[in-house]
Amino acid sequence: MSKTSNIMRLALLQLKGSKDKVANVQNAVSKIEAAVKEHKPRLITLPECFNAPYGTKYFREYSETIPDGYTSLQLSNLAKKHQVYIVGGTIPELGENDAIYNTCTVWSPTGDLVAKHRKMHLFDIDVKGGIRFKESETLSAGNDFTIIDVDGHKIGIGICYDIRFEEMARLYRNAGCEMIIYPAAFNMTTGPLHWELLQRSRANDNQLFVVTTSPARDTSAEYVAYGHSMVVNPWAKVQQSASEGEETLVADIDFSEVEQVRQQIPVFGQRRLDLYATEKKST
Numbered sequence: 001m002s003k004t005s006n007i008m009r010l011a012l013l014q015l016k017g018s019k020d021k022v023a024n025v026q027n028a029v030s031k032i033e034a035a036v037k038e039h040k041p042r043l044i045t046l047p048e049c050f051n052a053p054y055g056t057k058y059f060r061e062y063s064e065t066i067p068d069g070y071t072s073l074q075l076s077n078l079a080k081k082h083q084v085y086i087v088g089g090t091i092p093e094l095g096e097n098d099a100i101y102n103t104c105t106v107w108s109p110t111g112d113l114v115a116k117h118r119k120m121h122l123f124d125i126d127v128k129g130g131i132r133f134k135e136s137e138t139l140s141a142g143n144d145f146t147i148i149d150v151d152g153h154k155i156g157i158g159i160c161y162d163i164r165f166e167e168m169a170r171l172y173r174n175a176g177c178e179m180i181i182y183p184a185a186f187n188m189t190t191g192p193l194h195w196e197l198l199q200r201s202r203a204n205d206n207q208l209f210v211v212t213t214s215p216a217r218d219t220s221a222e223y224v225a226y227g228h229s230m231v232v233n234p235w236a237k238v239q240q241s242a243s244e245g246e247e248t249l250v251a252d253i254d255f256s257e258v259e260q261v262r263q264q265i266p267v268f269g270q271r272r273l274d275l276y277a278t279e280k281k282s283t
């Protein structure tokens with residue numbers, strides 16, 4: 001698709017979650033309605049695991065099929081009603097053979113599911129005195145890269161821990177992406193250390209926008225999300241950042257900045273591809 005405009009307004013919804021799925025989804029619905037009314041965004045993003053508590057013991061119970069589950073139907077209707085793109089955070093997806101995935105759905109202004117990204121790198125870490133988490137106890141990993149086209153701009157999709165893998169972001173950049181969106185839920189151990197650093201690194205390495213959307217911080221939850229949903233520009237500068245609580249962050253993206261930095265610091269064309277490469281394997 002040819003580029004219709006270099007400016008795109010995003011609304012990042014940093015939402016507080018609970019154990020009540022319907023309440024979580026209805027909170028997203030009302031925040032989407034309000035964002036559309038007040039800010040008229042072209043694209044709305046939601047947090048990782050926005051309809052369920054974030055924890056391996058909850059994923060199966062809260063899982064739904066896509067695109068006909070409760071949460072999918074709500075997002076599809078809203079996208080169509082308001083003619084916006086919705087990058088629907090993530091939800092636990094009930095997939096083939098009873099497998100559960102951590103999945104991001106993307107809805108077009110016609111209400112169609114344009115993409116579905118299953119988290120490729122499962123969050124399995126054990127930081128002594130900090131956090132232990134093992135998504136692979138209940139989740140399966142996705143095997144597909146996901147690129148969407150919004151008004152001629154290619155946008156890659158990753159989910160939270162996926163941001164740690166430079167190769168994935170590099171492949172999106174090689175495929176022409178100008179932005180990567182990561183619904184994410186960092187925590188109080190790795191958030192302060194790595195949240196901003198990783199976003200600025202991916203933006204700097206690949207000279208593109210990085211957009212993250214986190215749940216709001218809830219110190220009474222079993223998993224305490226870091227918050228600070230963020231937009232980093234292709235110069236690796238933090239363009240905007242939310243605080244910790246529930247918040248709608250509105251960002252006007254100027255895609256011409258991608259071309260500017262790529263021309264002025266032309267590292268892409270200066271790579272020594274005679275010596276190394278990052279290539280997608282056919283699966």
Ligand SMILES: O=C(O)CCC(=O)C(=O)O
Nearest residue numbers: 123160161185186187190
């Ligand atoms: O990489 C991290 O430190 C956090 C990742 C995470 O919370 C997730 O993948 O859900």
